[in-house]
Amino acid sequence: MKVEFTLKRFPINGRLKEQCGLPFSCVMQPYHRLTEKDAVAGDATGVYAEQIARCTQCYSYINCYCAFDTGGWVCSLCNRHNALKPQMQRRYRLDPAVLQSLPEVRCEVFETLAEEPSLVQLPPDAGAVSGPGPVVVALVDTASGEEFLELVRSSLEAALEALPPVTRFALITFSHRLGLHDVRAAHPSVRYVQMYEPAPRSTPGGAVTSAAAAAASSPAVAAPLSEVLPLASLLAPVGAFKGQITRALEEQMVPEEGFGANHDLSHPGAQAHPPPGAPGQESGMSRGAPGQGGAAGGFGPPPASRGLGPALVAVLDYLKVLQAPPFVAHHGMGSAGATSASVVGADHLSQNQSPVKLLLFTSGVPDFGIGRLINPRRRRAVAAAAAAAAARALAPGGHASAPPHPPTGPALPHPGPSAAPGAGAGADVAVDAEADPDAWLHDVPSSSVEFYEQAAAACASLGVCVDLFAVSQGALGLRFLDPLCSSTGGAVYLYPSVDESAMPQDVYLRLSSPSAAVGIIRLRTSPHFKVVRHYGRLFPDPTIPDLHHIIAADPSDAFAVDFDYATPSGFSGVTTSLPPTLQVAFQYTALVAERGPPEHKGDAEANGGGGAAAAGEGRRYWLQRRLRVATYRVMTAATVADVYAHTNPDAVVTLLMHKILRAAEAQGLQEARLLLRDWLVILALNYHRNVHSNLTPQQLSTVPADLHFSQAPLLAPLPRLVYALLRSPLLAPFAEGQHPDLTAFLRHLWSSLPPHELVRAVYPVMQSYTDPDHLAFPRHSLSRAALAGPDAPPIFLLDAYILIMVYYTSRCPPEVPFPPPQQSALRKAVAAIRSERRITPQVKILREGGEDADLFEQLLLDEPDAGEAGGGGGGGFGLVQFLEHVQGEAAMQMKHELAAAAQG
Known part of the structure; x- marks a missing residue:
C-alpha cells in the first residue's frame, strides 16, 4: 500500500485551500509492493480479518494511532471509545509489550487473511480439472498474416514460462468462426464453431430494427461453446500440458484460409444470416483442419473476417461456469438480509475463487458480426x-489499368437527410x-460502441481481466475497444509493426508480475473531511456506499480520489488529539506459493480444510483472500506558505491529468486545454498575491507574476509539467505521421501510472555522456541549447517512458564505438530503465542527421512545435513563450479585477 497526498499538510479550512489553488487529493497504490522489512512487521496472517478489532461507530480497524486505556481503546478516526469484546480480550491484553507485538497496532500498514485459503490442486488424472485455480484464456485473431501469428506464438510460449504450473490455460482462435483447441485429447484437434452476422429484421409495420436490436435477437454463434466442448475439457493445467499447448501453437494456430482476400460480406449479393433452424448442426461446426470449417450451404461470411464481438459473447457465456458474479453482498447464515450497520461496515463480499485473465491478440479492425467497427x-x-x-x-473502351473517376457535377448531388x-x-x-x-x-456505428461498453461490464461482473495486444500500422479503433481493458483492470499494448514489437517480453512481464484479483477497496476518513470523487479503474458498488471494486491490479497501478471538507470550518475546531486521518482497506485474491498454509489452531478441522499438495515445482499454491489495511495521519497547515512548503508536485500533476481527461471527454479537447492553462494562471495569481500580501491591488498589478515560484521551490516544476501535458498526444492536436491509436493507447496507459512514472512519461528525462562509459550530466532541459556549444557532451540518452533514444551528435569523435558496447555504462543504464517499466520501451540508437533523428528533435519539448498553430493553452509555443503567455494572462486578469473593483 502506498498513498501520496497532493498536500502533505492539509489546509486547515476551505478558505485556505482556495487561496492556495492546489488540489486537495491523494493517489493510491493499493497493491504496491511492501519492503521486506514492512512486510514482515505488518504480517498479521496468523489471524483472520474478523479477529481484528474494529470501531463500533465508524467500523475502522484498530491501528497504530489508536489510544488504549484500562477499559478498551479509542478510535483514531472518530474518537469513539470501544470496549474490547470477550473474544478479543486475550489478543488485546492491556500490556504495552503485548500490544506492540501486534502488527495491526505497531504498523501503519498490516495485512491479514480475509478467509480460509484454498489449496490449488493439480488434477489427479488427465481427464479432470480441479479448482479453484487461476484461468488464462488466449483469444487469438487468425484473420492475420503468418508474421503476426509467429509473434503471438512466441508470446504465448513466454506466457507458459511465466505462469504457475497450476494455471489452467485455454487457446481459442477467432476470425469468422471460433476455434476451440483441444489439447487434452489423445489426438489434439480444433473444433470450429461458425459465427453469424446479425441481420436487420423488419417489424410488422415495415420499419427496419436497429443494429443493437437485431444483434440481441440473432445468435452470435452456431451453438453454445459448452455444447461443443465442455470448459473442463478445454482448460489444461500448464504444468501437465505445456508440451501439448506448445505443439498446438506451432501446428494448429495458422492463418485463416483466404487471409488477404478482398471480400465484402455486405455486398448486396452476399447472404449474411443463416436460415431459421436449430443452431449447432453439422453446418455450423466442424472439427479438424482449418480448411474444413466453412459454413455449409453458402451461408456465413467470406474468409478472413474478424468477428471479435461474437467471439466475446460466446467466450463470456462459456466462462460463466467458473463463478457467480462478484457484485453480491455477503449475508451470513440465517440472515435474511443485511442490516444497516453491516452494510455501512461491510468490507467482505462473496467473491469468486478463480481469477480469470483473457489475453486478446489482434492485428486488425473488427469487421464482422455484432461489435463490428466498420460501418x-x-x-x-x-x-x-x-x-x-x-x-x-x-x-467497351474501358481500360483495366485506369483508376476510376468519381462522377462530377449534377450526377453527384449532396444527399439530404432523407437520401437513400x-x-x-x-x-x-x-x-x-x-x-x-x-x-x-x-x-463507427453507435450500436458497436455500446456493445463494447456492455461487454466490458459483463467481463467485470465475471471477474475477467482483459489484456489487449494489438499490432497494426493503421487504425484499430482502440478508443472503442478500450473499455474492455479499462473496466476490468487490464492493459493495452500497441505495436506499430511486428518488427518493432516487444510483445513476448510484455506478455512475460505481465503474467509473471504479482496480481490482485477481484478486489474491493474502502476509504474511511475522520469526520471533518470526506472523499467526493474518484479517478482511475475503480468502480462504485451499486448498493454499498463508499465501497469500490477493482477487478484486477498490479503493484504499480494507481488510483486517485478528491477530498472535501465536511463543514466550511474544516479542521479549525479539531483538537490536536484528532488530526486528519485516512484509513484504506483493500481486500483482494492472490495466488501464493508457499510450503504450506498459515497455521490456525482448529481452523482447518472446523472448516473442512486440507488436501494433497499440488505437485508443481515442489511448491504448493494457495488462493488467498487477503485484507490489507493502511492508516495515515496528516498534519494541518494554517498558512499558504506552509501548504506550499508541503506540496507534492508529482501527485498534483497526476490529479491534473485525471481531471483534464475527464473534462476532455465531457467538454472537448479545446476546452480541456484552456481549463488546464487557466488553472496555471490562477495558481500563479494565488502565489503572487500571497507572496506580495503587503502590496495594494494597484501595486500588485505592476509586478510581474513569478512563474519560477522562487519562494516556493516545490511549485517550480509545475509550469514545465503543465506545458508538457499540453504538448502531449493526449491534449495536442493530431500530428501528421502519428499513429491513429496513439492517443487512446497513452490515455489508457497514463490513467494508471503512479506519480513518479507519469511525470517521466509527460516530460522525458535527458542525460548526457562523454563516452559510453562516463556520465556527463544526469539531467538536461529538453532544448537544442543542451545539444549545442563546443563544450556540450557528444552522446545523449533520452527516456520518454515508452521510448528510449541514444543520440550521437555530429561532434562525437570517430573513435567512440557506435552502437555502445553491451557492457558499457550507457547500455547498463538503458537495461536498468527497461527492467523497471511495466511496458517494455522501444530502444533506438541513432546518429544526428540519420534515420529517426526527426523523432528525437520532436521530443525536445522546450522548443516551439511548428506543427501546432494556436489551439489555445499554449499551442505552437515553446516553453519560454508559454511562460510569457501565462504571465501575460495573469497580468490581464489582475487588470480586469481592478477595473471591476473600480466600477463596483
Whole structure:
C-alpha cells in the first residue's frame, strides 16, 4: 500500500485551500509492493480479518494511532471509545509489550487473511480439472498474416514460462468462426464453431430494427461453446500440458484460409444470416483442419473476417461456469438480509475463487458480426465503388489499368437527410475511404460502441481481466475497444509493426508480475473531511456506499480520489488529539506459493480444510483472500506558505491529468486545454498575491507574476509539467505521421501510472555522456541549447517512458564505438530503465542527421512545435513563450479585477 497526498499538510479550512489553488487529493497504490522489512512487521496472517478489532461507530480497524486505556481503546478516526469484546480480550491484553507485538497496532500498514485459503490442486488424472485455480484464456485473431501469428506464438510460449504450473490455460482462435483447441485429447484437434452476422429484421409495420436490436435477437454463434466442448475439457493445467499447448501453437494456430482476400460480406449479393433452424448442426461446426470449417450451404461470411464481438459473447457465456458474479453482498447464515450497520461496515463480499485473465491478440479492425467497427454502409459503398470500377474497366473502351473517376457535377448531388443509403452518400463514402483509409473512425456505428461498453461490464461482473495486444500500422479503433481493458483492470499494448514489437517480453512481464484479483477497496476518513470523487479503474458498488471494486491490479497501478471538507470550518475546531486521518482497506485474491498454509489452531478441522499438495515445482499454491489495511495521519497547515512548503508536485500533476481527461471527454479537447492553462494562471495569481500580501491591488498589478515560484521551490516544476501535458498526444492536436491509436493507447496507459512514472512519461528525462562509459550530466532541459556549444557532451540518452533514444551528435569523435558496447555504462543504464517499466520501451540508437533523428528533435519539448498553430493553452509555443503567455494572462486578469473593483 502506498498513498501520496497532493498536500502533505492539509489546509486547515476551505478558505485556505482556495487561496492556495492546489488540489486537495491523494493517489493510491493499493497493491504496491511492501519492503521486506514492512512486510514482515505488518504480517498479521496468523489471524483472520474478523479477529481484528474494529470501531463500533465508524467500523475502522484498530491501528497504530489508536489510544488504549484500562477499559478498551479509542478510535483514531472518530474518537469513539470501544470496549474490547470477550473474544478479543486475550489478543488485546492491556500490556504495552503485548500490544506492540501486534502488527495491526505497531504498523501503519498490516495485512491479514480475509478467509480460509484454498489449496490449488493439480488434477489427479488427465481427464479432470480441479479448482479453484487461476484461468488464462488466449483469444487469438487468425484473420492475420503468418508474421503476426509467429509473434503471438512466441508470446504465448513466454506466457507458459511465466505462469504457475497450476494455471489452467485455454487457446481459442477467432476470425469468422471460433476455434476451440483441444489439447487434452489423445489426438489434439480444433473444433470450429461458425459465427453469424446479425441481420436487420423488419417489424410488422415495415420499419427496419436497429443494429443493437437485431444483434440481441440473432445468435452470435452456431451453438453454445459448452455444447461443443465442455470448459473442463478445454482448460489444461500448464504444468501437465505445456508440451501439448506448445505443439498446438506451432501446428494448429495458422492463418485463416483466404487471409488477404478482398471480400465484402455486405455486398448486396452476399447472404449474411443463416436460415431459421436449430443452431449447432453439422453446418455450423466442424472439427479438424482449418480448411474444413466453412459454413455449409453458402451461408456465413467470406474468409478472413474478424468477428471479435461474437467471439466475446460466446467466450463470456462459456466462462460463466467458473463463478457467480462478484457484485453480491455477503449475508451470513440465517440472515435474511443485511442490516444497516453491516452494510455501512461491510468490507467482505462473496467473491469468486478463480481469477480469470483473457489475453486478446489482434492485428486488425473488427469487421464482422455484432461489435463490428466498420460501418456496413461504408463497406457497401466501397464494395459498390470497386464493382463499378471493375465494370467500367471491362466495358467497351474501358481500360483495366485506369483508376476510376468519381462522377462530377449534377450526377453527384449532396444527399439530404432523407437520401437513400448507398446513393450520393455512398459515393461520398467511397471517395472518402480512398482519400483517408482511417476515415471509418468517424463513422463507427453507435450500436458497436455500446456493445463494447456492455461487454466490458459483463467481463467485470465475471471477474475477467482483459489484456489487449494489438499490432497494426493503421487504425484499430482502440478508443472503442478500450473499455474492455479499462473496466476490468487490464492493459493495452500497441505495436506499430511486428518488427518493432516487444510483445513476448510484455506478455512475460505481465503474467509473471504479482496480481490482485477481484478486489474491493474502502476509504474511511475522520469526520471533518470526506472523499467526493474518484479517478482511475475503480468502480462504485451499486448498493454499498463508499465501497469500490477493482477487478484486477498490479503493484504499480494507481488510483486517485478528491477530498472535501465536511463543514466550511474544516479542521479549525479539531483538537490536536484528532488530526486528519485516512484509513484504506483493500481486500483482494492472490495466488501464493508457499510450503504450506498459515497455521490456525482448529481452523482447518472446523472448516473442512486440507488436501494433497499440488505437485508443481515442489511448491504448493494457495488462493488467498487477503485484507490489507493502511492508516495515515496528516498534519494541518494554517498558512499558504506552509501548504506550499508541503506540496507534492508529482501527485498534483497526476490529479491534473485525471481531471483534464475527464473534462476532455465531457467538454472537448479545446476546452480541456484552456481549463488546464487557466488553472496555471490562477495558481500563479494565488502565489503572487500571497507572496506580495503587503502590496495594494494597484501595486500588485505592476509586478510581474513569478512563474519560477522562487519562494516556493516545490511549485517550480509545475509550469514545465503543465506545458508538457499540453504538448502531449493526449491534449495536442493530431500530428501528421502519428499513429491513429496513439492517443487512446497513452490515455489508457497514463490513467494508471503512479506519480513518479507519469511525470517521466509527460516530460522525458535527458542525460548526457562523454563516452559510453562516463556520465556527463544526469539531467538536461529538453532544448537544442543542451545539444549545442563546443563544450556540450557528444552522446545523449533520452527516456520518454515508452521510448528510449541514444543520440550521437555530429561532434562525437570517430573513435567512440557506435552502437555502445553491451557492457558499457550507457547500455547498463538503458537495461536498468527497461527492467523497471511495466511496458517494455522501444530502444533506438541513432546518429544526428540519420534515420529517426526527426523523432528525437520532436521530443525536445522546450522548443516551439511548428506543427501546432494556436489551439489555445499554449499551442505552437515553446516553453519560454508559454511562460510569457501565462504571465501575460495573469497580468490581464489582475487588470480586469481592478477595473471591476473600480466600477463596483
